[in-house]
Amino acid sequence: MKTTRDCLIFLGQLAFTLLVAAFLIVPAVLSMLAGITSNYFLGVKSGLTLQWVLQVWELYHDTIFRSFLIAFSTLAVTLAVGIPAAYALHLRNDRVSRAVEEIITLPLAIPGLAIALALLLTYGGFSDFRRSWLFILVGHAIFTLPFMVRSVMAVFAAIDVKTLDEGAASLGASPWRRFCDVIVPNARPGILAGSLMVVTLSLGEFNLTWMLHTPLTKTLPVGLADSYASMRLEVASAYTLVFFIMIIPLLTAMQVFAGYRGAASGPKR
Amino acid sequence: MSGNDKTNGHGVALRVHACAKTFADGTRALEPVTLDVARGETVVLLGPSGCGKTTLLRIIAGLETPDAGGRILFNEADVTRVPIERRNVGMVFQSYALFPNMNVSDNIGYGLKIRGVSEAERKARIAELVALTGIAGLEHRRVDQLSGGQRQRVALARAVAARPSVLLLDEPLTALDAALRERLRGELNRLLRTLGITAIYVTHDQAEAMALGDRIVVMRRGAIAQVGTPRDIYFAPANRFVAEFVGAANILEAECNAGVLLLPGGRLALANDAAAAALNGHANGRIFAMIRPESIRIIAPDGAALTGEVDSVSFVGDRQRAAIGGVAGKPIMVDVPNSTPIKAGDRVGLSVDPGDIRVLAGDTA
The missing domain is CATH 3.40.50.300 (P-loop containing nucleotide triphosphate hydrolases)
Known part of the structure; x- marks a missing residue:
């Protein structure tokens, strides 16, 4: 009796889950399929081809490399700034530090366009800087920093990093040694989670980047928008396909790496 | 080593x-x-x-x-x-x-x-x-x-x-x-x-x-x-404060007259130095005296200088702790050997060595 009912409930839940998954996955599959279809208006029966993918590669491969360059540079900046910032904010834990934390988080609430406009107004006059990819890097760093700071601070709060720090200090370690030997290694799960988010967000960021880019500093998402607006549908779809091929292995690798390192040496909760 | x-x-x-x-x-x-x-x-x-x-x-x-x-x-x-x-x-x-x-x-x-x-x-x-x-x-x-x-x-x-x-x-x-x-x-x-x-x-x-x-x-x-x-x-x-924080202590607030504590349950003589301490700060007035539960002995009530009635007894293994009412303002704790038969309602006499009574400065209560 009971098992039959459990079985029905399970099947119902499975069907619902599959339905929701299909609702989300089917468009993605269709879009990727369009990228390798000879003529989308005639459908798949017109034949499959890689010509659109090759065309995308020829036209836009620089945007792909630039996106990765910016994503990993953003990661480097947020690591260098975010971890010490999280450490300092956690140790201080007073009204000033909470205010700073809120200010760091503000870019999440402000539309990327507004941030970009502010950057343009302020630094647009420095034309060499404005024309280089570093200008986009600044925008990305501002936008992604809160994710790094927050996820590192969450780990600090969970492992009582203040006492660990005091423990290392009592053993004679200078603040820098403490930071390298104790703080960073124990914050690793948060650092990895933050890194994953920063890279993902930077790779996919459009709002800010669209305002900040120049024709010579297009990133992958900006290139995507460009191709959607001005190329035939198959090219735009092929571009999406390339984007997927680039980003899914990267994200999977980072996730696996994070999970492995986290399980191997992160603090057990 | x-x-x-x-x-x-x-x-x-x-x-x-x-x-x-x-x-x-x-x-x-x-x-x-x-x-x-x-x-x-x-x-x-x-x-x-x-x-x-x-x-x-x-x-x-x-x-x-x-x-x-x-x-x-x-x-x-x-x-x-x-x-x-x-x-x-x-x-x-x-x-x-x-x-x-x-x-x-x-x-x-x-x-x-x-x-x-x-x-x-x-x-x-x-x-x-x-x-x-x-x-x-x-x-x-x-x-x-x-x-x-x-x-x-x-x-x-x-x-x-x-x-x-x-x-x-x-x-x-x-x-x-x-x-x-x-x-x-x-x-x-x-x-x-x-x-x-x-x-x-x-x-x-x-x-x-x-x-x-x-x-x-x-x-x-x-x-x-x-x-x-x-x-x-x-x-x-x-x-x-120290008396109550370290170990168990009975704190008796009582009138002291010529080296003798006057309690509802009878009289309790102080040792000379304790009496001197009591007189020193407090003259003949109310003082605080501390007695540890283990320094009080249960004796027969007849003829005892201090008597009371057992309120409750709790057995804690190596000994029993009895609360005796009617002796002072509040029940006092007494440690009783675990083999001594004692139960609530018993009338008992109490005996304390004068040297085990300590007069305290009570101002920090």
């Missing part, structure tokens, strides 16, 4: 001079406190939570700075402005603060590594400490694979590895269950004697304080209530 020069005889004489602490939000955690600790002595800071004992420990450690005027001296050298990492202290935290990213030996050897001790020497010292604290075989474990008692030992081994000037222990046994706590208390005692190190031990557990301390500093509301050996503190508490 003992008699080894490398293990023994480190430690400094410690002086805390007029150290007070007011936190940024205006909370006064510590009134100006002055305390001298001899080389190799174990001093226990005892008091209820919020009494300032941990703040005082943290000031000695260098984790807090005392208010202006306060000074910390290690062997007469002023270390008040020296940060903790250069004070050469060893510290055991309540949560142990072991590094989860290092195994047991790396935890123990961290302080030595920081000091640039060679790997061979480090290994030898780690082996010595692992043996001393009884955790041999666990060297390569990760700290999250250890039991509470094992962690406590690793924390202790780590704290003493670099031969600190002072060993500071902040409620190191509080996180453990009762049976383990008692066993480790014994081990800790042996270890502190073996090492001969100057140690400051913070606890709120009076049994722990008496078992471990050469001297106990009882603290209350940020100030020192009494400093003395465990025996002094127990048998001659300076005031009502």
